[in-house]
Amino acid sequence: MDVLPLLLLVAGSAAVAGAARRTPVPAPLLLVAAGLIASYIPGVPEYTLDPEVVLPLVLPPLLYTAASDSSYLDLRAQLRPVALLSIGYVLFATLVVGWAAYLLVPGLPLPAALVLGAVVAPPDAVAATAVARRVGLPSRITTILQGESLVNDATAITAYKVALAAAVGEGATWAHGVGEFLLAAVGGVAVGLLLMVPLHWLRTHLKEALLQNTLSLLIPFVAYGLAEWAHASGVLAVVVVALYLGHRNYEVDFATRLQEEAVWKMVAFVLESAVFALIGLQLQVVLKGLGEYRGVDAAWYAVAVFLVVVLARFVWVYPATFLPRLLSARIREREENPTWKAPFIIGWAGMRGVVSLAIAFSIPLTVHGQGKGPFPGRNLILFLTFTTVIGTLVVQGLTLPPLIRLLRLPGRDAQAETLAEANAQAQASRVAELRLNDLLDDERNALPPPLADRLRDVLERRRNAVWERLGAVNPVTGESVDDTYRRLSREMIAAERSVFVRLRNGRYIDDEMLRTLLRRLDLEEAAAFREAT
Known part of the structure; x- marks a missing residue:
């Protein structure tokens, strides 16, 4: 990709994401819609989603920032539902969607259909956390969705590799699939465990915040790259390292924490915005390669796969919620009795995202073995992945906030x-x-x-x-005493700042002294702001 199209993508997606903050519509939905519209504007470059870029360069930092912001203790407390969704559900969805596609599409081999199932199986980490933050889901549901989205990509990628090996003629047995999954999971966790302590030691012993934050930016790529080099799960390696470093972040000095928070907020904002815009921009690329699958048949396949994806999640979520309680007295004693509402929200919050598209674009063009030739149904798999991603983002993403209000789930x-x-x-x-x-x-x-x-x-x-x-609040302004104190403090800081600028403009102090004085005021204002959030 040339530099200019890349700059246009980043600038345009950031502008749309910024505008979305002024609307009630979640930013991912506006970004996807803007990408869809832009794909039809004459002169807009054709953006092809490259899995060699998305998986190793975009996925690690997004996973890292999501995992480091998650609570290790909360995830450990919700380990059972997280594991049932991130592992059990992904494998279940792979089989159900694959079998449905095999029955639905004439001539589509079962291994190729299972490739489609693995591609669309994992809900997206970025979409889940973005919607959870926006609609204010109860903390337990948010923890479960975040935990699922951190691990399910590893399960889906492994299932995809096994199904792909069968589809391209390399052969794959159930024993091979189980072994591949265990190697990826255990290896990824092992790489994360090996890296987390020395990386934390290095973070705490570097003396400059700039060096520490440079290391912080490199960590997700190092963990992902080493794990993939060892034929393990890079996703799990990044998640393990990020959870550990986030859990012990208090041991890093304050300057690093202040700078790191700002840096990662910017990185996450840019990447998330560009990722959702890229999803919409893939429309033209996908339609050009659709081939013989056109018209009513392609639309019917898209609607059917979307419905299977949505329904399969409910079929899994409700038994996974209530069966453990029926089978274990310990669980019944330790946990509150869930209602039908929370599983319904978890079932409906299964938006797919860029990881599914990136995996789909990595499907090879040809197969090996005796039946050499084009990969069966590759263009259709790309199309069905795209329509499923768009469908879940639009249908579920738009309806989730009013659904939560309708069900009157208790918020925080x-x-x-x-x-x-x-x-x-x-x-x-x-x-x-x-x-x-x-x-x-x-x-x-x-x-x-x-x-x-x-x-x-x-x-x-x-x-x-x-x-x-x-x-009590102020009867005139509606502010609490603390709010009034903060507001007056900021007014005082603003008055000081204007004096410093006036003195610099009058050449009584130089710019270096101005920066020193403003930095001191900025830290005081930052402290006041953090008390308010």
């Missing part, structure tokens, strides 16, 4: 979360106050009373800030 308990935060801050403040008193009792730490009082005031401010969010 903001009051309980704030209370827990306030209690945690109170405990930390008590320990910090004792530590401060011990330090000030040492004559080596002697401070003038105003400075010692300032340390205590800062500590008291942090202790009271969260509790104030639970208090």
